Amino acid sequence: MLTLIAIFILSFLFIRGGGYYKWFTGYVLLYLIQGYVAWFLFSKCGQPFYGYAVTMAVGAFTSIVSAEVYGWPLWGGILLGAILSSLLAATLFVATSRARGFYVGMVSFLLVILFPSLIEALGDITGGRSGMSFRGLTGLIGFDGLLWLVLGVAGVVAGAFFWLLRTKVGRILTIIAENDDLAKAVGINTFKYKLLAYAISGFVSGIGGGLYVNYIGSISSIDIGIITTIYITFIPIVGGSKVAFGPVIGTLFIRLVPEALAGIERYLSIIFGAAFVFVMLGLPGGIGDNLMTYVRRIIDRLRMRRTGETK
Secondary structure (H helix, E strand, O other): OHHHHHHHHHHHHHHHHOHHHHHHHHHHHHHHHHHHHHHHHHHHOOOOOOOHHHHHHHHHHHHHHHHHOOOOOHHHHHHHHHHHHHHHHHHHHHHOOOOOOHHHHHHHHHHHHHHHHHHHHOHHHHOOOOOEEOOOHHHHHHHHHHHHHHHHHHHHHHHHHHHHHHOHHHHHHHHHHHOHHHHHHOOOOHHHHHHHHHHHHHHHHHHHHHHHHHHHOEEOHHHHOHHHHHHHHHHHHHHOOOOOOHHHHHHHHHHHHHHHOHHHHHHHHHHHHHHHHHHHHHOOOOHHHHHHHHHHHHHHHHHHHHHHHHO
């Protein structure tokens, strides 16, 4: 609950600031949606999936192609994109269900590498490297309306994942993530629950992709490369996998650091990569997990002092 309140308060303050900060807030929120998908599937369910850029892109391209090429309603295109993204994620899991660990992750990562080429091959429909552009929901409900919609969806996504992890299904997914073999031994159908996790994650990622292309107003094969999936994958790793606000910190890190270093863009990749390495080596578990550890230590010390003074 505190995480959701923080998301809305911070977003509201920046939105009220207007100008570029207003637009950038929506941009960060779009990545936050994907960040919570990665936090749920990778950190909480323990599934080695790295195809976030692809599920996001399927949602985005379905939304824009269905509206611009086939004349579908905008809301219908976003929903269709989410469904197709869900089917893609579920199909990928089924196709790799016999493999384990590294191999499952590599298949999804290879899909990220190949997908831009597929978009370029379908250039007559997708626009290829040149991409496609449209007003989308901005023309329907206005920029402010779309911005508040993105904020609302980000909050709903975070809240839905918090709720899901507290249900019986969520607890089973956590057990599977901690010890897959033990879960099978006690009679849990791990295949069914993993498939559900992939389907849910793909659906949410597809919705985020649909909102992304409506918010940005364009998309091309260049926008869905390896860097995008690396950023999304690192959100829970950098932010922290154990705390609910980990994706918030991770998203701010991967979006604000490049923004702050825009003046030295030439060295951005080196500095950003070094920052990732520093966080992973110096703060194992992520920024959020370590922050909570320090807070607990401070609280424990204060309690010990009060206890000592009372005695």
